[in-house]
Amino acid sequence: MWIILSILTVVELTSQLGVLLIGLLQWASPLTFIDLIHHGFYLETSTAFVISSTLSLACYGILKKGFSRYLGFIAITGLAVVALIFTLNFVAFTEIYLDGISNLSALSHVFKSHYQEPNLWHDFLLTQAVVFAVASALIGYLVFERLRPANKVLGNAHFANGFEAQRAGFFEREQESIIIGKKYGAPIYSNGFEHVLVFAPTGSGKTRSIGIPNLFQYPYSVVCNDVKLTMFKTTSGYREKVLGHQCYCWTPASEDRKTHCYNPLAMISEDKLQRITDIQRIAHILIPDSKKSDPIWQQSSRKLFKIAVLYLLDTPDRPTTLGEINRLIKQPAFDDWLAKQLEETKHLDPEFYRNGYSYLNNHEKTRSSILETFSGYFELFDDPMIDAATSKSDFDLRNLRREKITIYVGFADDDMERLSPLLTLFWQQLISVMIKNIPNPKDEPYPLLCLIDEFSSLGRIERLRRSLKLLREYRVRCVLMLQYIAQTYEQYTHDEARAFTNIKTKVAFAAEDIHDAEYISKLLGTRSARVHAGSTSSQTQGYSESQSYNYQAIPLLRPEEVMRFPEHQSLIMRTGYAPVKAEQFVWYKEKVMKNLSLPPLLIPTQCVQRPSFEKNYLFS
Numbered sequence: 001m002w003i004i005l006s007i008l009t010v011v012e013l014t015s016q017l018g019v020l021l022i023g024l025l026q027w028a029s030p031l032t033f034i035d036l037i038h039h040g041f042y043l044e045t046s047t048a049f050v051i052s053s054t055l056s057l058a059c060y061g062i063l064k065k066g067f068s069r070y071l072g073f074i075a076i077t078g079l080a081v082v083a084l085i086f087t088l089n090f091v092a093f094t095e096i097y098l099d100g101i102s103n104l105s106a107l108s109h110v111f112k113s114h115y116q117e118p119n120l121w122h123d124f125l126l127t128q129a130v131v132f133a134v135a136s137a138l139i140g141y142l143v144f145e146r147l148r149p150a151n152k153v154l155g156n157a158h159f160a161n162g163f164e165a166q167r168a169g170f171f172e173r174e175q176e177s178i179i180i181g182k183k184y185g186a187p188i189y190s191n192g193f194e195h196v197l198v199f200a201p202t203g204s205g206k207t208r209s210i211g212i213p214n215l216f217q218y219p220y221s222v223v224c225n226d227v228k229l230t231m232f233k234t235t236s237g238y239r240e241k242v243l244g245h246q247c248y249c250w251t252p253a254s255e256d257r258k259t260h261c262y263n264p265l266a267m268i269s270e271d272k273l274q275r276i277t278d279i280q281r282i283a284h285i286l287i288p289d290s291k292k293s294d295p296i297w298q299q300s301s302r303k304l305f306k307i308a309v310l311y312l313l314d315t316p317d318r319p320t321t322l323g324e325i326n327r328l329i330k331q332p333a334f335d336d337w338l339a340k341q342l343e344e345t346k347h348l349d350p351e352f353y354r355n356g357y358s359y360l361n362n363h364e365k366t367r368s369s370i371l372e373t374f375s376g377y378f379e380l381f382d383d384p385m386i387d388a389a390t391s392k393s394d395f396d397l398r399n400l401r402r403e404k405i406t407i408y409v410g411f412a413d414d415d416m417e418r419l420s421p422l423l424t425l426f427w428q429q430l431i432s433v434m435i436k437n438i439p440n441p442k443d444e445p446y447p448l449l450c451l452i453d454e455f456s457s458l459g460r461i462e463r464l465r466r467s468l469k470l471l472r473e474y475r476v477r478c479v480l481m482l483q484y485i486a487q488t489y490e491q492y493t494h495d496e497a498r499a500f501t502n503i504k505t506k507v508a509f510a511a512e513d514i515h516d517a518e519y520i521s522k523l524l525g526t527r528s529a530r531v532h533a534g535s536t537s538s539q540t541q542g543y544s545e546s547q548s549y550n551y552q553a554i555p556l557l558r559p560e561e562v563m564r565f566p567e568h569q570s571l572i573m574r575t576g577y578a579p580v581k582a583e584q585f586v587w588y589k590e591k592v593m594k595n596l597s598l599p600p601l602l603i604p605t606q607c608v609q610r611p612s613f614e615k616n617y618l619f620s
Contacts, residue, residue: 017048023112066186070162089131154553157525160578181582193472204509209584224451237598251410252389258603323387401444424459447475456487510565517559
């Protein structure tokens with residue numbers, strides 16, 4: 001139907017323009033097109049058809065989105081320029097030959113002269129040629145000035161046009177594509193398994209323009225940090241009921257006790273040789289070395305952690321959880337309990353005995369300091385809600401590429417600091433599981449997207465830093481969202497942080513920090529600007545004036561301009577391509593997404609119990 005209507009529109013426009021080009025002022029029907037050809041007006045009909053087709057295609061392109069809209073704007077602009085030049089020519093011609101009468105009758109008279117007054121038609125064509133020559137020379141000069149090498153000697157930074165954005169692949173959607181912005185009304189995609197780094201201060205719109213849109217459109221497994229559970233409330237119903245995902249919401253500090261559970265210790269291998277390595281990795285995350293104190297206290301605390309985990313693993317009637325470790329170490333007379341276990345048991349892991357005797361060989365004051373240090377790192381698990389949320393595992397990270405799974409890791413801003421060790425442990429374990437083996441597409445057909453909001457507020461994720469460039473081989477991609485670049489340097493050195501800041505694709509929102517603004521300004525590059533310098537002097541015998549021109553390197557956007565960037569826009573930078581000044585893809589403003597939100601899935605309520613303190617716990 002639309003094709004037939006479009007053809008009729010082109011035929012109607014061609015007929016109307018064709019009638020005008022032969023000098024008639026009358027209404028034309030689509031059938032007039034046949035009459036024009038029948039009477040031999042081939043040149044006029046062809047010209048009218050080209051103009052009509054170009055105009056129709058331009059309008060169609062504008063109604064579309066993305067690169068098609070850009071081409072439509074170019075076509076409309078070209079037609080407008082041609083129409084303007086023709087109008088100037090017609091006005092000049094009528095001033096010279098028709099006593100300044102410029103109306104439709106005069107235009108009709110000019111076109112009739114093609115057949116009735118050859119001399120007048122010749123003069124019209126001559127005037128047209130002169131005007132077009134002058135206009136072409138002016139346009140050519142402007143293009144030459146813009147493209148000549150001297151204008152690029154100090155930098156050629158510029159924002160990408162439609163052709164450059166198309167060549168960069170921003171408008172191409174693949175199965176693994178993620179949305180990072182919008183240009184010409186169409187989404188801008190990041191394809192393949194390339195990571196994305198987002199500079200986004202609080203309240204800048206990263207959740208509504210990157211987090212939620214990708215949870216609506218990305219069909220495979222996703223794990224995301226979800227501050228305030230905004231993404232869970234908006235997208236979990238859709239991902240479960242429409243995309244067919246198993247959805248989980250792990251909110252360890254939930255005030256209403258509603259959360260799925262995840263026990264980090266459940267990831268420890270059952271292989272007695274491998275499990276020591278797993279325990280050491282967990283210990284280094286929960287009890288990292290401190291730059292402010294002697295590392296011996298952290299090292300001794302990690303040994304104590306190893307003792308507790310090995311004991312629980314080989315004691316079936318005790319749960320192997322972080323909360324149970326906390327209770328075990330903080331029991332009255334722990335040293336006496338440990339000595340009793342060392343003397344009376346033989347079935348436990350040899351490392352339990354080695355580390356146990358090593359601990360007891362310390363002086364009593366030293367043991368007291370070790371226990372105090374350990375208790376400080378494990379005070380998080382005094383919270384009965386966090387104890388309950390880590391008491392079992394409702395999901396298995398090893399299944400993320402085998403099944404369609406979405407995990408929302410929820411927390412509030414107020415809990416970010418105290419939950420940081422636990423969240424860091426979660427992400428560290430996730431990356432470790434993903435890079436253990438290169439996935440077989442038959443057994444693990446689904447890629448994984450990690451949306452790591454508040455990345456700079458997490459602890460040091462060493463596995464991610466070292467493996468970031470290799471994750472694409474394991475079909476894992478990350479979107480790292482930072483508030484401030486300086487926060488990254490709290491966990492990583494400047495050289496180590498380059499693993500993240502060197503990510504190929506970057507998205508920047510309006511910066512609040514001047515150092516971030518300066519960094520983004522440098523990323524955008526510089527352009528060459530021609531600067532005029534002049535001087536004048538007045539003397540008793542005369543007047544002198546001098547002028548000079550030189551080129552200076554000017555930032556594409558100055559730092560203060562980055563800080564004043566409109567809140568609905570973003571900057572997209574990809575290595576090897578010109579940056580794109582884009583709009584944010586706000587999900588509730590897009591027709592394709594604003595009605596997708598469904599009621600969120602139900603989260604189980606945990607039975608939170610506060611274990612009683614028993615003085616006879618020593619011999620239990």
